Amino acid sequence: MNIVLAIIVVIAIIVAIFSGLNAALSWLLWVAIIVGIIALIAFLFRLVGGRNRV
Structure with a gap:
């Protein structure tokens, strides 16, 4: 009985x-x-914002 209890x-x-x-x-x-x-939203804002990169 103790073995069954231990398994449970x-x-x-x-x-x-x-x-x-x-x-x-x-x-x-x-x-x-x-x-x-x-x-994804932050990436789209950067893409749509069109910041010029030098």
Whole structure:
């Protein structure tokens, strides 16, 4: 019985770690998308602004 309990605890810890990583990766994906959109907007403003480069 103790072995089964230990296996269940180990599986629960592994699932908690992987679900936490999945949530963290999902959050980082959204942050990367938002930062990419901001960079694209800044690039378009520079392109449309037509600053002269010497």
